[in-house]
Amino acid sequence: MSHAPEVLGDAPDVADAERLDEATGKKLVKVAGAVAALGLLLCIAAYATDAKRFAFSYLTGFMWVVTIGLGALFFVILQHITKAGWSVAARRHMEWVSAILPVAIVLAIPVILGAHDLYHHWMGPQAASDPILVKKVAWLNPGFFYARLAIYFTLWATLAWWFARTSRKQDESGDVELTHSMQRVSAPSVLLFALSLSFGAFDILMSLAPHWYSTIFGVYIFAGSVVSALAVLALITVGLQGGGWLKRVSTVEHQHDVGKLMFAFTVFWAYIGFSQFMLIWYANMPEETIWFHDRWQGSWKAVSLTLLFGHFIVPFCFLLSRHVKRHKRALVAAAIWMLAMHYVDLYWMIMPTLDTGSAHPSWIDLAGLLGPLGVLALVIACKASRGPLYPLRDPRLAETRRHVNL
């Protein structure tokens, strides 16, 4: 069904829209910029100290922000595909977070530079004499690998940019047809998203251990991405509400919903993680169990257990409570905790390739995290300080204002 483009009556003037005041905006950008600058300096120092370790540490931090951005992009697409009404304001915040994806193309440069260290198993000369890798050479070869990375990152950047731009256009014009076109694009987008995220996970993370394979691996990365993106959303929601913004569109009911989704995806992550682990453990085939075996050596065992308790059991019990999800400080604590656990999850997937036998945390790891983290914070701060804090003329704004949990 087609509708003539319509302009909502009585739409607020864009110039009069709810924005961060200039001082707050500047302060946010300054703080985030300082973290990013410090992070980048540390990254340079770390690279000079130990280029190989830095490659791994940086990949961990890089994938931490990329997966958060991907989770945010998924959230944006999901709201359109389901025609969600409660989440109008939240969608804008996730559009900010997904803006890390275009930037990630630049952030990927150190990964490309370190690729021969990261993926030396299959990029190095010894791959030619490895009877298993020889069979995979059609997929695992540098040329095709870089081409695929280019496809994934271009796709993610394009989707994130397009949804955010169209949504901002609606702020100006109030055109209902833009909602329809985002809805239409969302369905094929989710398909492309699922495929690119899965193969991206295989290429960037699973191929670190190139003999190992698991069909569920893409879903596992997806689950972690969504949990961590929702954690960032919780921080933004509580932060803006606490600062006195969003009074007209977002209440504790919306915060509660973000908490519920974070809880749901925490359980989903555990379900997927358990499925992967249990089936491999039970069948006990050496070529599969090796991956978990490596993560059960020395202090890696403690990291594995940290994931079990920290990424699932503790947040499950904590977030189960309605009170917690509606309590600002408690939800913030849970969100920060989940972000930390998502980092542990990636660390646990990536670092055992380098630190065989036992985990050896180093300041270089911190550098690898702080650089990308600072850039993510800077991107969010810039987006937050430069535009309206929610989609001003979204046609479902009236619905989001009425939203209550029964």
Next chain:
Amino acid sequence: MSAAKTPDPSGEIRNDLMEDPRERAPLVLGGQNFHTVSNKVAGIVEEKTSLKWILGLGLAMSIMLILVGSIGKLVHTGIGVWGNNHPVGWAWDITGFVFWIGIGHAGTLISAILFLLRQKWRTSINRAAEAMTIFAVMCAGLYPAFHVGRVWFAYWLFPFPGQMGLWPNFKSPLVWDVFAVSTYATVSILFWFVGLVPDLALMRDRAKTKLRHTVYGIFALGWRGSHRHWLNYERAYLILAGLSTPLVLSVHSIVSFDFAVSLLPGWHTTIFPPYFVAGAIFSGFAMVMTLLIIARKLVGLEHLITMRHLENMNKIMLATGTMVGYAYGMEFFIAWYSGNEYERFAFINRAIGPYAWAYWTMVSCNVIFPQLFWFKKVRTSIPAMFVLSIIVNIGMWFERFVIIVTSLHRDFIPSSWSYFRPRLVDISMFAGTFGLFFTMFLLFCRYLPMLAVFEVKGVMPAADPHHEPAAGLGSVGSGKGGHGHGAH
């Protein structure tokens, strides 16, 4: 021809497919009020038994007789009457079990997960879908019960204490299955029954005969519709929805463990649990669709189960069907990527081996044909969705057949390779389960309110405390001027 623009026979404009983001499409059409909804739904139960229903029941029970006969033959002779051989030790029996258990997933998904996600359109379809769930689980349960051969020992399936020296091996997913399926059946029945109580009271209060009044009265558990009753009800329903949600995922995950914990290529793959769950929801929605399209027409529920409801279900089928397609693709890719020759062989053998016909039937029915649902015209065409729902039912049966039989028929030792062919009892028993299923469903339609009357009323505009009968289209957007002014 788009249904959205077609006036229905009464000349009314159906706006259930409207796409204005400022407003939600109505879930009840035809100018209904609370009274007419009660009359409509309760009327199905109260009116005189129709010839159509009697004929339908007669047909269903005749098919069920085939089941009774097959089971008789099976118990009398032993499970050798099935075509299972070596190495295909599992075949139509497990296929039928997984097929029915899968179908039993839509009901609880609709009633629990869609409830938690505040999908109000679920109210018109949840009752029938939950009933269908229970009947599907009953059909599924026949297979484990009768596969023991001596059915009088079927209780050995249950987890007996170790000192009785019985079979249970707690390390076996088959035992977990007994836990999972029986928990699911119990909670599904409980959830369904709790949701029925207010409507049973409605039936009791409308009853014109003593017998009806007594029977509905017993099951209505003294419901008087007091404020306190409703508060308790809402709380109980929410808790049951929360408890049922993990069950929707756990049952088919554990069914998938039956296969995936093994070493067998084609069975052992980590994506099985979520893949099975997606497939179960897919097949469940297809069956709900098949049944509701017929039922909606026969008893005239077009105003309550609108095209919007059907379209939404079609969208869920498109989504879950595509997830299943994703899993097929991942399995195939990883089989190649693993570099493991047994894995590679298993999948190439599926696609071009002796059972290639079954594999490609599965792929076309589950992945290719449902892509037609990308088109709104197909999503809103009754004949198209009816045919597609049956195609999906067929495809999902083939999926289980392909997973089970093609993975088994070429063993690690080529000398034991063989080809499975079903015997008469395989086929008649499976066909007969449809008789049981339809018999139960027809009885349900005749004796219980097919729709959750009070829930449907809850999503009508008049149930909104802010509802003003005169409010027109513009009412939703009327508050627009108020926001946008921020904190400065």
